[in-house]
Amino acid sequence: MTDDVLVQVEWLAVAGLAFVGLCVGSFLNVVIHRLPRGTSVVTPPSACPGCGYQLRWYDNVPVLSWALLGGRCRKCRTPISIRYPIVEILTMAVFLVHWWVFGWSLLMVVRVAFGCALIALFAIDLEHHLLPDKITLPGIAVGLILSVVVPPGLVEAVLGAILGWVVLWAIREAYYRYSGQEGMGGGDLKMLAMIGAFLGWKLVLVTLVLSSVTGSLIGMLVIALRRGDMKYALPYGTFLAAAALLASLIGDRLVAWYAGLYAGI
Numbered sequence: 001m002t003d004d005v006l007v008q009v010e011w012l013a014v015a016g017l018a019f020v021g022l023c024v025g026s027f028l029n030v031v032i033h034r035l036p037r038g039t040s041v042v043t044p045p046s047a048c049p050g051c052g053y054q055l056r057w058y059d060n061v062p063v064l065s066w067a068l069l070g071g072r073c074r075k076c077r078t079p080i081s082i083r084y085p086i087v088e089i090l091t092m093a094v095f096l097v098h099w100w101v102f103g104w105s106l107l108m109v110v111r112v113a114f115g116c117a118l119i120a121l122f123a124i125d126l127e128h129h130l131l132p133d134k135i136t137l138p139g140i141a142v143g144l145i146l147s148v149v150v151p152p153g154l155v156e157a158v159l160g161a162i163l164g165w166v167v168l169w170a171i172r173e174a175y176y177r178y179s180g181q182e183g184m185g186g187g188d189l190k191m192l193a194m195i196g197a198f199l200g201w202k203l204v205l206v207t208l209v210l211s212s213v214t215g216s217l218i219g220m221l222v223i224a225l226r227r228g229d230m231k232y233a234l235p236y237g238t239f240l241a242a243a244a245l246l247a248s249l250i251g252d253r254l255v256a257w258y259a260g261l262y263a264g265i
């Protein structure tokens with residue numbers, strides 16, 4: 001094949017990846033809606049909460065259906081949350097950025113799967129202040145198993161899972177002794193353990209540092225959108241999800257840069 005054809009094949013593959021991202025985002029919407037409510041994510045088919053109208057395939061085309069129907073049910077015009085197209089576009093973006101950073105590789109596939117779990121945790125924690133065990137516990141197991149074949153490797157992953165759990169447990173204990181109040185749910189511990197299982201102990205530390213950055217950014221965004229309501233408490237899982245995604249994509253470069261600072265002294 002000539003170079004021209006190869007370039008075309010590559011872009012076709014990227015377009016395919018974007019399409020798969022939109023479809024996975026559509027599935028994540030189902031997970032985000034149903035998992036906190038304890039219903040199956042497989043059956044029954046999606047229906048309008050207003051009138052029970054069962055969605056046909058043409059009502060389920062990512063982004064497009066929502067846009068064409070003006071964000072409303074086809075039958076009863078009940079508004080459909082803008083969360084649906086946002087999650088679909090976000091998931092597509094996560095797929096494409098991972099291709100950009102990791103290229104076509106097994107690591108890309110693993111980190112995309114990790115990113116999808118983070119998107120679901122982000123949205124569920126934002127809406128319900130809940131980080132379901134059904135995502136975090138299998139996530140820890142899957143992260144550890146996959147670390148045998150992709151970075152960071154099994155030892156780093158095991159240390160990462162332990163460190164993630166222990167750090168937040170210690171913070172929670174300290175906070176409890178100091179203030180007598182529960183400051184953090186157990187879901188956060190399991191979530192950071194899952195992050196450690198996928199990324200290793202170094203990137204757990206990077207995630208913790210970045211979570212204060214993403215916390216301020218997301219906090220400012222929410223305050224701006226809500227016109228200055230400072231009392232609205234954002235759940236920590238949303239910061240962790242955003243920080244872990246960043247750590248997954250650029251964490252290794254941040255660690256290398258940080259190590260370089262000290263090597264230069």
Ligand SMILES: [Zn+2]
Pocket residue numbers: 048049050051052053073074075076077078
């Ligand atoms: Zn309806």
